[in-house]
Amino acid sequence: MNRHLISAGDLSRGDAILILDTAEELASVGGRAIRKLPTLRGLTVVNLFYEDSTRTRTSFEAAAKRLSADVINFSAKGSSVAKGESLKDTALTLEAMGADAVVIRHPASGAPRRLTDWISGSVVNAGDGTHEHPTQALLDAFTMRQRLVGQGASGTDGSDADRRGQGLDGIRVTIVGDVLHSRVARSNVLLLSTLGAQVTLVAPPTLMPHAVETWPCRASYDLDAELRKSDVMMMLRVQQERMTAAYFPTVREYRRRYGLDAGRMALLPEHAIVMHPGPMNRGVEIAAEVADSDRSTIVAQVANGVTVRMAVLYLMLGGAGEETPMESAR
Amino acid sequence: MCAMRREPVDELGPSGQGHSGQGPGGVSDSGPGQPEQQGWKAVLTPEEIRRALTRIAHEILERTHGGEGIVLLGIPTRGVYLARRLAARIGEFEGSPAPVGSLDVTMHRDDLRLRPARALQRTQVPPDGVDGKTVVLVDDVLFSGRTIRAALDALNDLGRPRAVQLAVLVDRGHRELPIRADYVGKNLPTAHREKVRVQLAEIDGEDSVLLGEGDK
Numbered sequence: 388m389n390r391h392l393i394s395a396g397d398l399s400r401g402d403a404i405l406i407l408d409t410a411e412e413l414a415s416v417g418g419r420a421i422r423k424l425p426t427l428r429g430l431t432v433v434n435l436f437y438e439d440s441t442r443t444r445t446s447f448e449a450a451a452k453r454l455s456a457d458v459i460n461f462s463a464k465g466s467s468v469a470k471g472e473s474l475k476d477t478a479l480t481l482e483a484m485g486a487d488a489v490v491i492r493h494p495a496s497g498a499p500r501r502l503t504d505w506i507s508g509s510v511v512n513a514g515d516g517t518h519e520h521p522t523q524a525l526l527d528a529f530t531m532r533q534r535l536v537g538q539g540a541s542g543t544d545g546s547d548a549d550r551r552g553q554g555l556d557g558i559r560v561t562i563v564g565d566v567l568h569s570r571v572a573r574s575n576v577l578l579l580s581t582l583g584a585q586v587t588l589v590a591p592p593t594l595m596p597h598a599v600e601t602w603p604c605r606a607s608y609d610l611d612a613e614l615r616k617s618d619v620m621m622m623l624r625v626q627q628e629r630m631t632a633a634y635f636p637t638v639r640e641y642r643r644r645y646g647l648d649a650g651r652m653a654l655l656p657e658h659a660i661v662m663h664p665g666p667m668n669r670g671v672e673i674a675a676e677v678a679d680s681d682r683s684t685i686v687a688q689v690a691n692g693v694t695v696r697m698a699v700l701y702l703m704l705g706g707a708g709e710e711t712p713m714e715s716a717r
Numbered sequence: 718m719c720a721m722r723r724e725p726v727d728e729l730g731p732s733g734q735g736h737s738g739q740g741p742g743g744v745s746d747s748g749p750g751q752p753e754q755q756g757w758k759a760v761l762t763p764e765e766i767r768r769a770l771t772r773i774a775h776e777i778l779e780r781t782h783g784g785e786g787i788v789l790l791g792i793p794t795r796g797v798y799l800a801r802r803l804a805a806r807i808g809e810f811e812g813s814p815a816p817v818g819s820l821d822v823t824m825h826r827d828d829l830r831l832r833p834a835r836a837l838q839r840t841q842v843p844p845d846g847v848d849g850k851t852v853v854l855v856d857d858v859l860f861s862g863r864t865i866r867a868a869l870d871a872l873n874d875l876g877r878p879r880a881v882q883l884a885v886l887v888d889r890g891h892r893e894l895p896i897r898a899d900y901v902g903k904n905l906p907t908a909h910r911e912k913v914r915v916q917l918a919e920i921d922g923e924d925s926v927l928l929g930e931g932d933k
Binding site for chain 1: 831
């Protein structure tokens, strides 16, 4: 594992599978009498959130606490950031407090990368601007593997033995919606292609990134053409808050062409699952009856988020950072 | 600090599970099925291993009054296979097989920070759990005792057994903690720097216990 997790593209296939396998084991901790492991005792994880977030921040907090780390939550509201403190000065403050890992969400793409220059601990990108959100991609991959890979693939746990060590080879994933503003889409494309899945992006021309042909995936403007050949439908949120121009005429038109409703869901293959990174705009990109159907993994994604983040924190902080001399002497 | 570990038997990554070649343990010397190499001396033959396990199974039954309420928990990797063999033998002797599972201790080890993070192994507890049971921990080699200490901690998080016992195939001495085994396949006097390697047919292709020089 690398010391930082900034981009899903930094993960090799081996790294990614190690994270998924580790998460598979850690999932059982949630069902135990004592939902806590002593592994990160004495380490401090700082959640540094410059953007609003409920599920990602609480998910990281739960993950760190289940591993017995101390958690400091730092949100831009009500902090010195509101008084104009720069990212660098905040970073130096955290460094002085002895943060072993900083989980950062920031509206500016690239902020986590900058942070690695100022901090001696590990940096985990929890979403930066329209760039990346690697742990979301990991939990999405974990959810796909849980539901679609191995015999006995179902929603429940149980026979997960045959999933270990496996990627997502041959699984067809269609990511639909506001790809342009979506860090989730970008991280997913990178990670899923590393794991062997075939990714197709579907978006209106105005919401398709410019150099999408350089990405390791296909692109299409026609949702209906992709429905029958998708094992996974991942619907993205229409991010009104990042839209500075008119990208589509009306919400109603967007819904008609790119929204997943019951009629479209019926055309999916029988085993296909529907995912959404949340928060959802019900009735825009996803109809309520689709979101609440048993094909939807939206709640499972949240639960898996905690275990995947535990795996990331454990693998980044649980061992010695580099090979110790003792190691090479063996 | 090297002395804390029984090298290399318990340091293997998840062998044969398709993980990247260099597991976090960085073990390069014991590919599955590799025959006896130079520098390694066999100290237990397959026959002797079989007899030792049969004896341990009988001892467990004696000490627990016919295996009432026992749960065998193997410590990965090789302890799990030993636990399964013991459970099968207990089943042969008594008619009903003993519940068997596995207990990964990685997250509870005291040497985690000394080395890169390791892949986790499987923890599987029989459906009835461990509360009120007599848990028999099973491992291949007992050395410093630190793995067993970690196992006791890990067990603590799973429930409250009535009693905990320890069965090992080889006790090689050099304890660093006040821990002893209840059932021992073979007491093997060793020098501190020597290495003990247990190979089991399930993953190594053959049964053997090998003793080797420490400085390879």
